[in-house]
Amino acid sequence: MADYIYPVARLIECFRRLPGVGSKSAARMAFGVLEMSPEDAEEFRAAIKGVKEDVRRCSVCCDLCDSDKCAVCSDPGRDQSVICVVEDSRTVSALERSHEFHGTYHVLGGVISPMNGITPDRLNVKELITRLNGTVNEVIIATNPNIEGETTAVYLSKLIRPLGVKVTRLAYGVPVGADLEFADSETLARALEGRREF
Amino acid sequence: MADYIYPVARLIECFRRLPGVGSKSAARMAFGVLEMSPEDAEEFRAAIKGVKEDVRRCSVCCDLCDSDKCAVCSDPGRDQSVICVVEDSRTVSALERSHEFHGTYHVLGGVISPMNGITPDRLNVKELITRLNGTVNEVIIATNPNIEGETTAVYLSKLIRPLGVKVTRLAYGVPVGADLEFADSETLARALEGRREF
Numbered sequence: 001m002a003d004y005i006y007p008v009a010r011l012i013e014c015f016r017r018l019p020g021v022g023s024k025s026a027a028r029m030a031f032g033v034l035e036m037s038p039e040d041a042e043e044f045r046a047a048i049k050g051v052k053e054d055v056r057r058c059s060v061c062c063d064l065c066d067s068d069k070c071a072v073c074s075d076p077g078r079d080q081s082v083i084c085v086v087e088d089s090r091t092v093s094a095l096e097r098s099h100e101f102h103g104t105y106h107v108l109g110g111v112i113s114p115m116n117g118i119t120p121d122r123l124n125v126k127e128l129i130t131r132l133n134g135t136v137n138e139v140i141i142a143t144n145p146n147i148e149g150e151t152t153a154v155y156l157s158k159l160i161r162p163l164g165v166k167v168t169r170l171a172y173g174v175p176v177g178a179d180l181e182f183a184d185s186e187t188l189a190r191a192l193e194g195r196r197e198f
Numbered sequence: 199m200a201d202y203i204y205p206v207a208r209l210i211e212c213f214r215r216l217p218g219v220g221s222k223s224a225a226r227m228a229f230g231v232l233e234m235s236p237e238d239a240e241e242f243r244a245a246i247k248g249v250k251e252d253v254r255r256c257s258v259c260c261d262l263c264d265s266d267k268c269a270v271c272s273d274p275g276r277d278q279s280v281i282c283v284v285e286d287s288r289t290v291s292a293l294e295r296s297h298e299f300h301g302t303y304h305v306l307g308g309v310i311s312p313m314n315g316i317t318p319d320r321l322n323v324k325e326l327i328t329r330l331n332g333t334v335n336e337v338i339i340a341t342n343p344n345i346e347g348e349t350t351a352v353y354l355s356k357l358i359r360p361l362g363v364k365v366t367r368l369a370y371g372v373p374v375g376a377d378l379e380f381a382d383s384e385t386l387a388r389a390l391e392g393r394r395e396f
Contacts, residue, residue, distance in 0.1 A: 003291045003294045003295060004291060005253065005262055005263055005264045005268075005269075006252075006264060007245070007248040007249045007252045007253050007264055008249055008253065008262065010245045010248060011245040011246065011248065011249050013245075014238075014241060014242040014245045017230075017234070017238060017242075018226075018227045018230040018231070019226055019227070019229075019230045020223065020226055020227075021227065025218065027288065028216075028217055028218055029216045029217070029218075029219065030249065031217075031286075031287070031288065032215075032216040032217045033216070033246055033249055033250075034249050034250075034253060034262070036215070036250075038250055040212075040215060041246055041247075041249075041250045043212060044212040044246055045243045045246050045247060047205070047208045047209040047211075047212045048209065048231055048239055048242055048243050048246075049239075049243060050205040050208060050209065051205045051206060051209050051228065051231055051232050051239075052231075052232075052234075052236055052239045054205045055203065055205050055206065055232060064203055064206065064232070065203055066203050066204060066205055070203075071203075088229075089229070090225065090229065093201045093202060096201045097201060
């Protein structure tokens, strides 16, 4: 980046620190900022400040929110007896978009990953257990279908089942709209195993 | 984006305004900012302010710079008698990385595009003509090899040749490392036309 003038090189470096951004897209975005109106650039700066200062964690489910309790936890229409446990806020958004789930969530803030030094005490597990005070009937574990997500799911189910709460997890299978020809064998095996009658 | 809380949705919207950014990568980057240290977020804000306040145009070649004259124009080792005309600053950076060119540049700030209302008077053409004051022997036109770049190249060559200055342009041909099998026919035709003896 030595061939860009300092202010541009500095902004490119900031973009590069974001997840999934390489040097070419960082440069493209930095030039985008350069060509933006001063008002848009000021709005961008204010928005960065906004997420750092105004975003907190919901005191119940640990999801991101801008007040004490998130919109789902404060909604009297949501079924408080079912908790869907997810890794992060983005999974909450994805599940909300499906309009299928009417219970509440619990955001772990990650998954157990000894390789990266993430042990259960660094996740919002204690907060989840506190919520299982007799009014909760079911905990749906919706961690990602990979090794770390599975490890976390097994850990949580062993922790929660003795408390007399039903523990379930999302169904494995072929994704809707997928081409079976290109499905991996593990997914196909799980889809066969979990087959249902018409 | 209605399912994200306001501060996050607002930052996603800012990222989406950047060139080449879709809603998924905008969300990924916004969450990246959320997880950044407060110092990195402050640096990001300062860098945005920096490009808007400290970046100017070189008074000679119209390239981006942070003082009155850019590094190339102030370098006495560069050949002032050759000017390479490019569309934007990114092309200057690309050519500098090739370490092949020792003349100076002239940044047009775009290409002629009647469809988008960009006529020659909206480009830095007047500034280029002003530079052709007898000390310049050659103008190399390095606009992009597409219709608008070609139109601009033809326009400039018609304007400059009567002034007694040699006008050249970059060679067309197959890119180094490319697979001929996948080269488009127009490129192959130009590569054949411009073939050189071993």
